[in-house]
Amino acid sequence: xxxxxxxxxxxxxxLLIAPQVVISAVFFFYPAGQAIWQSLFIPDPFxxxxxxxxxxxxxxxxxxxxxxxxxATTAVFSILVTLCSMIPAxxxxxxxxxxxxxxxxxxxxxxxxxxVAPAVAGVLxxxxxxxxxxxxxxxxxxxxxxxxxxLNGGEAMGLVVVASAWGRISYNFLFFFAALQAVPKSVxxxxxxxxxxxWRRFWTxxxxxxxxxxxxxxxxxxxxSFFETFGVIHTITAGGPQQTTTILVYKVYSDGFVSxxxxxxxxxxxxxxxxxxxxxxxxxxxxEKRVHY
Amino acid sequence: xxxRLLGALAxxxxxxxxxxxxxTEVQFxxxxxxxxxxxxxxxxxxxxxxQSDYVVVQSHKGNYSETLNSGIAAFRAGEQPHILMVFExxxxxxxxxxxxxxxxxxxxxxxxxxxxADSYIGSVKGYYTTTEGEMLSLPFNSSTPVLWVNRDAFEAxxxxxxxxxxxxxxxxxxxxxxxxxxxxxxxxxxxxxxxHLENFSAYHDVPFASKDNGFxxxxxxxxxxxxxxxxxxxxxxxxxQDGKFIYTGRRNEGGANFRSGECALFxxxxxxxxxxxxxxxxxxxxxxxxxxEGVGNAPQNTIIGGAxxxxxxxxxxxxxAGVGEFLAFLSSSDVQASWHQNTGYLxxxxxxxxxxxxxxxxxxxxxxDIAVTQMTAKEPTANSKGLRLGSFDQIRGIIDEELxxxxxxxxxxxxxxxxxxxxxxxxxxxxEAANG
Numbered sequence: 038x039x040x041x042x043x044x045x046x047x048x049x050x051x052l053l054i055a056p057q058v059v060i061s062a063v064f065f066f067y068p069a070g071q072a073i074w075q076s077l078f079i080p081d082p083f084x085x086x087x088x089x090x091x092x093x094x095x096x097x098x099x100x101x102x103x104x105x106x107x108x109a110t111t112a113v114f115s116i117l118v119t120l121c122s123m124i125p126a127x128x129x130x131x132x133x134x135x136x137x138x139x140x141x142x143x144x145x146x147x148x149x150x151x152x153v154a155p156a157v158a159g160v161l162x163x164x165x166x167x168x169x170x171x172x173x174x175x176x177x178x179x180x181x182x183x184x185x186x187x188l189n190g191g192e193a194m195g196l197v198v199v200a201s202a203w204g205r206i207s208y209n210f211l212f213f214f215a216a217l218q219a220v221p222k223s224v225x226x227x228x229x230x231x232x233x234x235x236w237r238r239f240w241t242x243x244x245x246x247x248x249x250x251x252x253x254x255x256x257x258x259x260x261x262s263f264f265e266t267f268g269v270i271h272t273i274t275a276g277g278p279q280q281t282t283t284i285l286v287y288k289v290y291s292d293g294f295v296s297x298x299x300x301x302x303x304x305x306x307x308x309x310x311x312x313x314x315x316x317x318x319x320x321x322x323x324x325e326k327r328v329h330y
Numbered sequence: 331x332x333x334r335l336l337g338a339l340a341x342x343x344x345x346x347x348x349x350x351x352x353x354t355e356v357q358f359x360x361x362x363x364x365x366x367x368x369x370x371x372x373x374x375x376x377x378x379x380x381q382s383d384y385v386v387v388q389s390h391k392g393n394y395s396e397t398l399n400s401g402i403a404a405f406r407a408g409e410q411p412h413i414l415m416v417f418e419x420x421x422x423x424x425x426x427x428x429x430x431x432x433x434x435x436x437x438x439x440x441x442x443x444x445x446x447a448d449s450y451i452g453s454v455k456g457y458y459t460t461t462e463g464e465m466l467s468l469p470f471n472s473s474t475p476v477l478w479v480n481r482d483a484f485e486a487x488x489x490x491x492x493x494x495x496x497x498x499x500x501x502x503x504x505x506x507x508x509x510x511x512x513x514x515x516x517x518x519x520x521x522x523x524x525x526h527l528e529n530f531s532a533y534h535d536v537p538f539a540s541k542d543n544g545f546x547x548x549x550x551x552x553x554x555x556x557x558x559x560x561x562x563x564x565x566x567x568x569x570x571q572d573g574k575f576i577y578t579g580r581r582n583e584g585g586a587n588f589r590s591g592e593c594a595l596f597x598x599x600x601x602x603x604x605x606x607x608x609x610x611x612x613x614x615x616x617x618x619x620x621x622x623e624g625v626g627n628a629p630q631n632t633i634i635g636g637a638x639x640x641x642x643x644x645x646x647x648x649x650x651a652g653v654g655e656f657l658a659f660l661s662s663s664d665v666q667a668s669w670h671q672n673t674g675y676l677x678x679x680x681x682x683x684x685x686x687x688x689x690x691x692x693x694x695x696x697x698x699d700i701a702v703t704q705m706t707a708k709e710p711t712a713n714s715k716g717l718r719l720g721s722f723d724q725i726r727g728i729i730d731e732e733l734x735x736x737x738x739x740x741x742x743x744x745x746x747x748x749x750x751x752x753x754x755x756x757x758x759x760x761x762e763a764a765n766g
Binding site for chain 2: 079080081082083084085086088090097101103168169170187188189275277278279280291292294295296297298300301
């Protein structure tokens with residue numbers, strides 16, 4: 038059954054993979070190598086001089102309890118964003134899939150938030166929850182709840198998670214919806230004739246058939262929550278209060294580009310590289326085994 | 331018709347490069363938008379119209395941090411502007427960047443433009459000069475914190491708006507009265523670290539950092555966990571817990587609350603004047619920043635915030651001559667006086683302050699001279715000359731975090747400041763390693 042194309046000689050196959058290799062080299066290997074090199078120095082911001090410190094940058098980072106806490110913050114944040122963006126998306130997709138009339142309208146409306154850039158989404162949510170002028174915080178105040186994400190770390194985390202997950206629900210919805218449409222109707226009808234009710238059919242037939250999509254979305258969403266939520270965090274909390282919303286990537290930015298501490302920033306990138314590498318291995322090793330294609 | 335238009339276009343395209351070659355271009359990157367952006371643009375236009383040798387091109391590069399970072403990135407790429415606006419927090423970074431910047435005193439000497447270092451106000455200039463008195467960057471917009479009072483909010487709470495608010499002891503009692511009178515927001519602040527720690531220390535003549543607040547060397551350590559600072563922050567923390575001090579954010583978020591009339595008292599830069607005057611629909615006045623009676627040598631003098639103009643290295647001499655002319659123009663008494671009157675920023679020269687006084691501006695706008703008096707009434711001491719600390723933007727971030735822990739009641743003022751010192755010192759050591 039295995040499909041395999043046989044090439045004669047090396048030239049053509051090399052030529053065919055060359056574009057990918059060149060892109061990886063220019064946009065990944067070269068900058069990654071630079072980061073590793075820079076992480077061994079403390080340079081001044083203008084690039085006029087560099088001080089070799091060996092592993093000093095790493096030592097400095099790992100002895101900083103806020104940096105260590107940032108790992109836990111990142112884990113909590115990514116898990117929450119992934120869950121909060123995938124579960125509602127799946128739920129909405131299942132509901133929209135059952136619609137006979139008007140599903141096009143729902144679909145369009147549900148996809149809209151995806152068009153909003155993260156930084157804009159951040160500002161939007163910030164306005165709603167602004168401690169003094171926000172609409173939502175005003176209503177919460179009427180209910181007797183004093184909303185203050187500027188000082189309360191839990192509330193700040195909740196807000197950045199919701200703001201990050203919100204636009205993402207659309208994206209996930211789109212994939213789940215397409216996958217649901219691809220589930221063969223005959224299998225579901227057979228199960229229905231056998232007397233399986235809706236949720237039973239969902240758990241035993243639909244969900245397993247969705248697993249490739251779910252796995253794909255899991256990977257994509259974790260990557261998103263790691264690297265693309267930057268705009269949301271920057272606009273809503275800037276990592277505060279007391280660094281409770283400082284995820285690893287945000288710290289790379291704030292140390293490197295706000296504080297001009299390029300050595301520490303490079304060292305953090307190297308650590309991040311290792312973390313993401315490990316995460317990818319884990320995902321493919323353990324979770325992909327449970328995926329049925 | 332179309333042909334004629336094309337012909338006209340062709341002629342203008344042919345002519346314009348010739349016109350551009352005749353004038354030497356000077357790039358000026360700044361961080362101002364809105365009203366301030368318009369005022370800067372107007373200054374530049376006025377300069378360009380006043381002579382024909384040079385043309386200054388101003389561009390807005392984002393907020394203070396972003397402007398500094400654009401300047402640094404541009405320098406690394408060899409595309410740096412001639413003049414870069416850098417906020418006071420970035421001063422130590424720029425001073426350590428020898429080879430990237432060209433000291434202003436040198437530029438002025440070379441260009442032959444009129445320049446008298448003694449005509450600048452000492453406490454403003456002191457921030458940007460070496461210990462030998464050589465001016466490294468030109469002070470541009472400088473302000474100092476003052477206390478803004480919403481008189482209507484006082485009346486509404488049944489408190490006399492003319493109450494003496496010169497000391498924090500009096501302010502404390504007034505906050506009680508405001509709260510009891512039904513005020514939801516008795517006190518709000520902007521720039522908490524700048525006002526309640528950096529200026530607080532200078533104003534009470536207690537050190538913020540060792541080595542004369544960093545002026546005397548890179549091996550400086552924070553001293554913001556001293557008795558005076560901790561006592562002040564403890565009081566502020568108690569007020570926050572009682573709902574008498576409302577915390578709104580790290581920058582000038584509180585300005586919106588004050589300008590809308592919600593808050594009674596507001597500690598903010600004197601440069602808040604333009605915005606408050608434009609938006610406030612209530613009767614307001616301005617008072618000197620309060621001090622604790624009996625603590626340190628209060629009131630000493632407050633220090634400045636704002637930005638200065640740095641000249642970047644790597645351009646040709648004729649261009650530097652243009653830079654010199656432009657900086658001399660900016661320092662001229664008329665330009666400075668109108669800048670001071672329009673914005674609430676301090677005049678940078680004695681002459682500009684005097685011109686403003688003679689024009690009767692202070693009599694017509696009572697309180698606008700408070701900032702000037704507050705800064706210049708006493709000769710600055712080693713504790714009140716200013717701050718010169720590396721990585722200070724980052725350290726301010728740490729201080730903000732620790733202050734937030736006080737306001738929320740998570741930490742005592744002592745715990746928070748001890749932690750701020752430990753974390754800040756680690757950054758100072760890194761800066762020393764990078765620049766030593």
